[in-house]
Amino acid sequence: MHGITKQFGSFTALNQMNLDVKKGSIHSILGENGAGKSTLMNVLYGLYQPEEGEIFINGEEVRMKSPTVALEHGIGMVHQHFKLVGCFSVTQNIVLGLEPVGKMGVLDMKxxxxxxxxxxxxxxxxxxPDALVDNISVGMQQRVEILKALYREAEILILDEPTAVLTPQEIDELIHIMHKLADSGKTIIVITHKLKEIKKSAEYCTIIRKGNYVKTVDVSKVTEEELAADMVGHAVKLKVDKEKAVPGDVVFEIDHLTVKNEKGLDAVKDLSLKVRSHEIVGIAGIDGNGQKELVEAIAGLVKAQGGRIMIEGQEVQNTSPKNVIDHKISIIHEDRHKKGLVLSFDVSENAVLETYNSKRFSKRGFLNRTAISEFTKELIRDYDVRPSDCEHSKAVGLSGGNQQKIIIGREIANDPSLLIAVQPTRGLDVGAIEYVHKMLVRERDKGKAILLISLELDEVMSVADTISVIYDGSIVKSFSQGEVDEQTLGLYMAGGSENGTIS
Structure with a gap:
């Protein structure tokens, strides 16, 4: 790709971008949120048409007028948000649109x-191949997307943030699959911001910043710190700087909580937990061990079958989301599209979703648009939401990382007694991750109680003051920061213990 320029109105998303990828290699595209990574790949896949530039496949110039043309030239793309039909089987999803037809024009599913x-x-x-997509894990759904591309005989595979929704174990499996595909002659282009995974998987890395080409490096010859600095334009601390916690009184308490999942089975089982002021409690666990149901019960989205949820001594279980918000509990939900934002609303409307009826933003039933605008501009500036003039833009049009920044800024601005952060840095680049971690520590130092729920073990170990391991719906062990290593935590997360036995 040479001299690619892409504009959206007056905004230049890509400015004379270059990308050269060797056949049979794993090549990562690294950049901050909004740097233009996905836009560049959407141009390659034919979803966007550039204003300028040329694309060559095996030395031949190609005009990517549509994804159909891209597929004809052996390019397949696995999007960050999967495009699967849940009620179809794995096989039906893979062959959809290219179904083999047998005699008399009858579909030959065999x-x-x-x-x-x-x-x-x-x-x-x-x-x-016979499982319903709705019934398989996220990691397996991603495999189905990769299989869709391989079924269409793709030689170049574009993976957009492929590890954003995977567990640590699934990430290792995906990297193994990527290497196997490259060894077979496939070319893999990976859009990512995760430096550790770039070091594990990629041979080459092209770094872009604000739509401009920075450099392409041999991954084996650079450090994570050098990659981070090239990405954001300045040195980035990959470790969290914070003083040792001095916890105060208990602010939030869960007492013998039981919550059923959608299938009527106990997902949270007799769980007890305390979070104090000036403390960050991190919950570490493999996805699917009750985290989702725990957060939904706290938020008032589902009913608990037993136990109590208390904020500053007052019970809030089995009430309503509004009552939970009124009791100064703010939640950064894991799924920003389903629970964090109204995508068809603009940024300013999303910024006051929970507080629009407060005295600050309304009077006698009428919204104070001036106050809402001032608040939104402040949030955009403080959290570096891009583009900087997105106040009246629809939330759906922003990148995933910038959507997340809006949610984080809104929840912290609500001045909560308890801040629950679920996967708060999912989809964020290292610069934004550093900023979010600083925000969490800053709120802790102000006296807030913080509950961090993350599948990123590095994040829990570096940010949390107390680490509680959840397994099969229960807290099985708690540690103070610094007294446990990653291997031991991993054992408890898998249902074992320090002597390796499985419970």
Whole structure:
């Protein structure tokens, strides 16, 4: 890709961008949120048409007029938000649009299944071809997306933030799959901001900043710190600087809580937990061990079957989301699209979703648009939301990282007694991650109680003052920061203990 320029109105998303990728390599695209990574790949995949620039595949110039043209030239893309039909089987999703037709024009699903099984075996992408997509894990759904591209004989695979929704174990499996695909001659382009995973998986890395090409490096010859500095334009601290916690009184307490999941099974089982002022309690665990149901019960989104949830001595279980917010509990939800934002609302409307009826933003039933505008501009500035003039832009049009910044800024601005942060840095680059971690520590130092729930073990270990491990719906062990290593935490997360036995 040479001299690619892409504009959206007056905003230049890509300015004379260059990208050269070697056949059979794993090549990462690194940049901050809003730097233009996804835009560049959407140009390559034919979703966007550039104002300037040329694209060459194997030395031949190609005009990518549409994804259909991209597929014809062997380019497949796995989007960050999967494009699967939940009520269809794995096989049906993979062959959708290219179904094999047998005699008399009848769909030959037996042949389709055979071809899918052959591809899964060839590339080691083990997945049940007959399972419904709704019934398989997120990691398996991602494999289905990769299989869709391979079924269409893609030679170049674009993976957009492929590890954003995966557990640590699934990330390791994906990196193994990527290497296997590259060894077979496939070319992998990975959009990511995770430096550790770039070091583990990629051979080359192209760094872009604010739509401009910075450099391409041999990953084996640079450090994570150098990659981070090139990405944001200045040195970044990858470790969290904070004073030792001096916890105060108990602000938030969960007492013998039991919550059922959608299938009617106990997902949270007799769970007890305390969070004090001036303290960050981190919950570490593999996804699917009750974290989702725990947060939903605290938020008032689902009913608890037993136990109590107390904020400053007052019970809030089984009430309503508004009552929870009124009791000064702010939640940064894991799913920013379903629970964090109204995507069809603009940024200013999303900024006051929970406080629009407060005295600050309304009077006698009428919104104070001036106050809302001032607040939103302040939030955009303080949290470096891009573009900086997005106050009246629809939330759906922002990158995932910038959507997350809006949510984090809004929840902290609500001045909560308890701040619950669920996967708060998912989809953020290292510069934004550093800033979010500083915000959490700053709020702790102000006296707030912080509950951090994250699948990122590094994040929990570096940010939390107390680490509680959740397994099968219960807290199985708690540690103070610095008294436990990653290996021991991993054992408890898997249901074991320090002597390696499984409970």
């Amino acid at each position: 042949e389709a299944r055979k071809r899918v099984v052959d591809i899964t075996r060839k590339y080691g992408l083990d997945v049940d």
